[in-house]
Amino acid sequence: MKRRFLSIMTIAGLLSVTALSGCGNKGGATGNAGELYVYNWGEYIDESVIEDFQKETGIKVVYDMFETNEEMYPILEAGGVVYDVVCPSDYMIEKMIQNNMLAEIDFNNVPNIKNIDPKYMEVAKSFDPENKYAAPYTWGTVGILYNTSMIDDEITSWGDLWNPKYQGNILMQDSVRDAFMVGEKLLGYSINTTDKAELEKVKEKLIEQKPLVQAYVVDQVRDKMIGGEAAIGVIYSGEMLYVQNEVAKSGEDFELKYVIPKEGTNVWMDAWVIPKNAKNKENAEKWIDFLNRPEIAKKNFEYITYPTPNKAAYDLLDKELQENTALFPTDDMLKNSEVFKYLGDEGDGIYNDLWKEVKGK
Amino acid sequence: MNKDLRKILAFPYIIWMIGFTIIPLSLIFIYGLTTRDGSFTFANVLSIFTRDHFKALMLSIALSIISTIICLIMAFPLALTLKGKKLNKGSLIVFIFILPMWMNFLLRTLAWLSLLEKNGIINTVLKFMHLPGLNIINTPAAIILGMVYNYLPFMVLPIYNVLEKIDDNTINAARDLGANTLQTIIKVIIPLSIPGIVSGITMVFVPALTTFVISNILGGSKVLLIGNVIEQEFTKGSNWNLGSGLSLIMMIFILISMAFIAKYDKDGEGMSV
Numbered sequence: 116m117k118r119r120f121l122s123i124m125t126i127a128g129l130l131s132v133t134a135l136s137g138c139g140n141k142g143g144a145t146g147n148a149g150e151l152y153v154y155n156w157g158e159y160i161d162e163s164v165i166e167d168f169q170k171e172t173g174i175k176v177v178y179d180m181f182e183t184n185e186e187m188y189p190i191l192e193a194g195g196v197v198y199d200v201v202c203p204s205d206y207m208i209e210k211m212i213q214n215n216m217l218a219e220i221d222f223n224n225v226p227n228i229k230n231i232d233p234k235y236m237e238v239a240k241s242f243d244p245e246n247k248y249a250a251p252y253t254w255g256t257v258g259i260l261y262n263t264s265m266i267d268d269e270i271t272s273w274g275d276l277w278n279p280k281y282q283g284n285i286l287m288q289d290s291v292r293d294a295f296m297v298g299e300k301l302l303g304y305s306i307n308t309t310d311k312a313e314l315e316k317v318k319e320k321l322i323e324q325k326p327l328v329q330a331y332v333v334d335q336v337r338d339k340m341i342g343g344e345a346a347i348g349v350i351y352s353g354e355m356l357y358v359q360n361e362v363a364k365s366g367e368d369f370e371l372k373y374v375i376p377k378e379g380t381n382v383w384m385d386a387w388v389i390p391k392n393a394k395n396k397e398n399a400e401k402w403i404d405f406l407n408r409p410e411i412a413k414k415n416f417e418y419i420t421y422p423t424p425n426k427a428a429y430d431l432l433d434k435e436l437q438e439n440t441a442l443f444p445t446d447d448m449l450k451n452s453e454v455f456k457y458l459g460d461e462g463d464g465i466y467n468d469l470w471k472e473v474k475g476k
Numbered sequence: 477m478n479k480d481l482r483k484i485l486a487f488p489y490i491i492w493m494i495g496f497t498i499i500p501l502s503l504i505f506i507y508g509l510t511t512r513d514g515s516f517t518f519a520n521v522l523s524i525f526t527r528d529h530f531k532a533l534m535l536s537i538a539l540s541i542i543s544t545i546i547c548l549i550m551a552f553p554l555a556l557t558l559k560g561k562k563l564n565k566g567s568l569i570v571f572i573f574i575l576p577m578w579m580n581f582l583l584r585t586l587a588w589l590s591l592l593e594k595n596g597i598i599n600t601v602l603k604f605m606h607l608p609g610l611n612i613i614n615t616p617a618a619i620i621l622g623m624v625y626n627y628l629p630f631m632v633l634p635i636y637n638v639l640e641k642i643d644d645n646t647i648n649a650a651r652d653l654g655a656n657t658l659q660t661i662i663k664v665i666i667p668l669s670i671p672g673i674v675s676g677i678t679m680v681f682v683p684a685l686t687t688f689v690i691s692n693i694l695g696g697s698k699v700l701l702i703g704n705v706i707e708q709e710f711t712k713g714s715n716w717n718l719g720s721g722l723s724l725i726m727m728i729f730i731l732i733s734m735a736f737i738a739k740y741d742k743d744g745e746g747m748s749v
Contacts, residue, residue: 185711342595
């Protein structure tokens with residue numbers, strides 16, 4: 116559930132990507148044994164890891180990036196570009212499994228999967244019930260980040276995002292499910308509800324909040340929080356270390372604090388999957404295995420700062436990081452939280468239409 | 477040049493046009509007129525009449541019209557001044573005017589974001605001088621500013637080009653026959669510059685109507701334009717069919733503008749003969 120990227124660059128690139136996939140210019144071509152087509156979120160890997168992998172295995176990696184799950188899916192579906200290994204989020208993996216787009220991973224070729232904490236293989240079962248298709252890569256929560264010099268109160272609840280005191284200083288996520296999740300948890304609904312009456316109420320709640328919101332943002336939430344432009348915002352736990360480091364580096368005298376609201380939140384997971392039409396499945400398995408080596412997973416975590424489900428890598432971390440409960444929350448902190456489920460085209464449609472109503476108000 | 481050679485020379489461009497204009501356009505038509513299952517439908521196109529889409533379209537039209545008018549009001553006197561200075565194309569003022577266009581459109585828009593932000597450059601300066609801050613970021617006003625800034629050159633250049641071609645003798649003749657400056661402008665210069673004005677208007681109106689980047693960056697995604705709706709269908713809704721259907725509506729506006737240009741350009745030629 117990765118958002119860190121120059122969204123605008125991707126938007127600009129989208130047209131060209133679409134054109135390519137439409138004409139089938141790119142993928143289908145050369146699929147000899149020595150290549151691997153990787154499709155991952157933007158800035159979601161330490162690039163030296165790709166180089167290490169190429170050097171060690173001699174496999175040539177072709178690396179492409181996407182910005183949202185929804186943008187990635189039709190590109191894979193259209194089949195103009197054939198990727199060997201892709202890193203979508205939980206609910207999107209569920210959709211791909213249902214639509215028969217994924218190949219089972221042969222875990223005999225991925226011995227390092229043993230490094231993944233069994234706890235997270237359990238989480239993965241919520242979208243991949245038999246742990247056959249997905250190898251967890253990162254996980255985390257969605258929470259509230261706030262500036263302690265601009266906000267004196269202790270923030271504990273999603274309801275704080277409706278506090279008129281913070282008018283014009285609130286940042287919301289510009290993404291349908293994330294925005295609705297906030298309202299759903301606040302009103303005590305499931306984040307996977309498709310009940311129209313419940314969703315109408317969430318919509319009303321979000322419309323009520325709109326005058327207080329400074330902007331709906333994706334990755335700009337980081338820059339705006341670092342720059343002191345906004346006081347409080349919704350953010351992914353994986354961005355926390357990055358923004359806190361940036362603030363420390365800039366020498367500003369404020370602190371950004373991350374909390375998981377008491378109503379519970381969305382626990383998300385991004386995992387590697389292999390599309391059914393992959394041409395280099397064995398290389399894809401080598402890739403997944405390589406990323407799950409403890410030292411590689413640690414190196415990668417240090418770069419992207421999104422919590423790793425890799426127990427062996429976690430054990431290598433500094434104690435201070437291991438005990439950072441904003442990053443690695445205790446089970447108790449997550450007791451009201453849920454993983455996103457795929458809602459079907461119809462369910463997605465309801466969310467999309469309601470979101471347009473919120474945005475159009 | 478014989479006919480065969482001409483055919484061969486046109487070949488690279490024909491390949492280009494098939495690959496990057498005709499095929500993509502056909503794909504938009506195919507997606508726009510089918511459902512997800514591939515059966516034929518007008519529902520995607522007609523969905524423009526649902527409340528949210530129609531509202532977004534009307535807001536886009538309103539903001540584009542305002543931006544176009546502002547551009548026109550600023551561009552015409554500027555082009556007239558440039559003509560009056562008897563500048564040639566290589567002159568410094570024209571150069572300075574075109575200079576920002578060499579920078580990427582997205583970067584220029586992002587620059588406005590850091591200028592207009594609450595703690596941005598403009599507000600920091602205003603605060604330093606103890607003046608009240610400027611709070612237009614994330615409002616339609618900021619979007620209009622972004623549109624005017626980005627598309628102004630597209631208004632100035634066509635008008636300037638047309639004005640430059642007007643023979644000075646025509647203006648002198650008007651003066652000889654007793655017209656004052658205002659009468660000369662209204663009765664002679666403006667009618668002669670209609671082709672430039674029309675092409676300027678379409679070159680500002682059409683991109684302003686379809687933009688989604690400016691409203692995302694300067695509007696904080698709080699203002700939903702029709703471009704944003706289409707973008708959302710592609711990147712967030714995974715619904716290429718609906719996105720393409722709405723794009724076809726946008727295409728209607730583009731066709732109307734092209735018809736306008738064609739009409740007035742023809743008149744323009746007729747007058748200059």
